[in-house]
Amino acid sequence: xxxxxxxxxxxxxxISFKKIWQGLTQPSEKVPEENRQQVSILASILLVFxxxxxxxxxxxxxxxxxxxxxxxxxxxxxxxxxxxxxxAYIFSRTQHYKFGAYLVILVPIFAIAAISFTSQxxxxxxxxxxxxxxxxxxxxxxxxxxxxxxxxxxxxxxxIDHTRPANSEDRLWWAILMFMVLATSILAVVSNIRDAYxxxxxxxxxxxxxxxxxxxxxxxRAEQSDQVKSAFLASMSxxxxxxxxxxxxxxxxxxxxxxGPVTEQQTELLTEVVGSAKHLLNLINDVLDMSKIxxxxxxxxxxxDVNMTSLxxxxxxxxxxxxxxxxxxxxxxxxxxxxxxxxxxxxxLQILLNIISNACKFTDEGSVNVQVRQQADEVLISxxxxxxxxxxxxxxxxxxAFKQTKTGLRQGGGTGLGMPIAKNLAExxxxxxxxxxxxxxxxxxxxxxxxxxxxLVPMTA
Amino acid sequence: MTTKxxxxxxxxxxxxxxxxxxxxLKGRMKLPHVTILxxxxxxxxxxxxxxxxxxxxxxxxHMKPLNGFEMLTLLREYEWVQNTPIVALTASVMSxxxxxxxxxxxxxxxxxPIDLQTFPETLERILDGEIIWRIIx
Numbered sequence: 001x002x003x004x005x006x007x008x009x010x011x012x013x014x015i016s017f018k019k020i021w022q023g024l025t026q027p028s029e030k031v032p033e034e035n036r037q038q039v040s041i042l043a044s045i046l047l048v049f050x051x052x053x054x055x056x057x058x059x060x061x062x063x064x065x066x067x068x069x070x071x072x073x074x075x076x077x078x079x080x081x082x083x084x085x086x087x088a089y090i091f092s093r094t095q096h097y098k099f100g101a102y103l104v105i106l107v108p109i110f111a112i113a114a115i116s117f118t119s120q121x122x123x124x125x126x127x128x129x130x131x132x133x134x135x136x137x138x139x140x141x142x143x144x145x146x147x148x149x150x151x152x153x154x155x156x157x158x159x160i161d162h163t164r165p166a167n168s169e170d171r172l173w174w175a176i177l178m179f180m181v182l183a184t185s186i187l188a189v190v191s192n193i194r195d196a197y198x199x200x201x202x203x204x205x206x207x208x209x210x211x212x213x214x215x216x217x218x219x220x221r222a223e224q225s226d227q228v229k230s231a232f233l234a235s236m237s238x239x240x241x242x243x244x245x246x247x248x249x250x251x252x253x254x255x256x257x258x259x260g261p262v263t264e265q266q267t268e269l270l271t272e273v274v275g276s277a278k279h280l281l282n283l284i285n286d287v288l289d290m291s292k293i294x295x296x297x298x299x300x301x302x303x304x305d306v307n308m309t310s311l312x313x314x315x316x317x318x319x320x321x322x323x324x325x326x327x328x329x330x331x332x333x334x335x336x337x338x339x340x341x342x343x344x345x346x347x348x349l350q351i352l353l354n355i356i357s358n359a360c361k362f363t364d365e366g367s368v369n370v371q372v373r374q375q376a377d378e379v380l381i382s383x384x385x386x387x388x389x390x391x392x393x394x395x396x397x398x399x400x401a402f403k404q405t406k407t408g409l410r411q412g413g414g415t416g417l418g419m420p421i422a423k424n425l426a427e428x429x430x431x432x433x434x435x436x437x438x439x440x441x442x443x444x445x446x447x448x449x450x451x452x453x454x455x456l457v458p459m460t461a
Numbered sequence: 462m463t464t465k466x467x468x469x470x471x472x473x474x475x476x477x478x479x480x481x482x483x484x485x486l487k488g489r490m491k492l493p494h495v496t497i498l499x500x501x502x503x504x505x506x507x508x509x510x511x512x513x514x515x516x517x518x519x520x521x522x523h524m525k526p527l528n529g530f531e532m533l534t535l536l537r538e539y540e541w542v543q544n545t546p547i548v549a550l551t552a553s554v555m556s557x558x559x560x561x562x563x564x565x566x567x568x569x570x571x572x573x574p575i576d577l578q579t580f581p582e583t584l585e586r587i588l589d590g591e592i593i594w595r596i597i598x
Contacts (some may be wrong), residue, residue: 250481253484
């Protein structure tokens with residue numbers, strides 16, 4: 001049922017305890033935007049009526065003087081009213097706002113009916129005031145049609161009540177008639193609510209269907225663009241690696257003397273060519289890895305029997321190669337009985353190489369120390385160096401893509417992607433990578449990898 | 462399967478890669494039985510004519526008319542190929558592609574650019590039955 005816009009009524013004017021009041025009348029978050037004002041009006045009305053109702057019930061005898069009705073009937077109808085108000089208020093605090101509104105409209109009618117059925121005199125002058133309230137509330141809280149229906153029901157009810165005879169035998173039939181009118185109107189309200197729910201359900205279903213179509217289209221587009229991107233990355237990798245293969249290796253043939261003698265200077269220059277080409281290759285690898293990580297399309301080739309001892313050994317061997325010509329020592333403490341872990345062999349090696357080669361690059365004297373140990377259900381690899389260290393404020397930057405610290409930039413080379421890639425790869429394995437360092441006191445990088453991560457599924461080649 | 466002078470079949474459409482491998486296998490390693498095919502046209506006829514039969518087959522993947530996967534499927538039908546390592550030698554080494562190579566039954570993958578220094582040793586290891594997935598180089 002589409003609620004028509006209600007006259008704007010400021011709830012804030014009613015009371016000075018603005019904040020408390022707002023808290024008590026603010027509708028639940030599930031109430032749709034267009035109904036929010038009505039719901040807070042409903043809550044406000046209920047909150048105003050509650051103390052009045054309680055007050056009236058306490059000083060019921062005064063009411064008796066005013067209306068001439070028996071105290072018992074007034075009291076009962078008052079408590080019914082209070083109960084109704086509380087229930088309606090609870091409804092108004094939840095998304096069942098409409099139930100609350102119906103209840104508020106129905107409660108006065110019920111209360112009057114209760115008085116009418118038990119009273120001796122047919123006239124209910126004061127009832128007219130209460131019933132008019134129902135119509136006003138209806139217009140405030142619900143739509144125009146409901147207001148008209150409420151008005152008609154109340155009018156019929158009053159006409160019957162007003163015209164019923166004093167004769168007690170006939171009164172029974174009039175009472176039944178009144179009951180019928182009320183029962184019919186209640187049923188009408190119930191079926192109205194049901195229809196409204198069915199309609200809103202149908203609307204919601206249609207909206208959902210439209211949404212699904214929109215989402216489907218968006219997903220298709222995203223998938224297409226993902227495929228295009230993946231295909232582009234794959235072919236870029238292929239197209240760049242093919243000529244680099246020629247550049248690096250033909251140059252090497254010349255350096256190695258396969259084509260005849262070369263002078264020292266030629267060797268030196270050609271070695272620069274190879275070095276630069278290899279640097280370019282690393283750049284390509286890193287950029288491709290980073291874009292895969294950022295696109296969330298990093299696929300791990302998981303195996304169940306990755307031997308950490310041999311992986312760390314192989315990374316250490318590469319690291320030692322990098323230290324040739326430096327006084328820095330690379331020490332490794334690798335136990336032989338490390339468990340086999342579930343991981344992507346190549347990617348773990350990449351993590352280790354990134355950290356170890358970084359440590360070797362930045363440490364001009366002293367040592368680089370590689371420690372590996374099993375700790376609970378993880379393998380912990382710690383690589384510490386006696387290099388320049390990383391200032392506290394720069395530590396987060398180390399793991400950010402395309403950023404390098406001042407020291408990193410001064411040292412030159414590198415893409416600044418190695419550490420972010422390593423961290424992402426460790427996390428993709430369900431592991432962690434972090435660093436401890438103080439400026440001037442070296443740095444320690446820790447990698448913790450789960451031995452048998454449940455989230456990783458081994459591939460069967 | 463170690464042979465002192467293994468026969469090698471290499472199929473590659475990129476002329477520079479062919480030249481490079483020729484310099485390496487024939488020139489530097491001085492292997493007498495190296496066959497390098499420049500496309501996969503009449504692939505079966507070429508393979509059947511090989512004598513001696515290769516101890517190792519290196520295939521490029523992006524080729525015409527048959528790509529590396531199709532050549533692999535054809536090769537696997539020969540009895541004598543059953544125990545011959547077939548290794549992809551490709552510049553397409555993104556993990557998805559390597560996974561495809563594995564799932565389709567390649568016995569390893571060597572990434573371009575190759576490492577000249579370690580290549581002879583790597584070949585020996587492959588001939589000894591080791592499966593190598595050199596994805597990053």
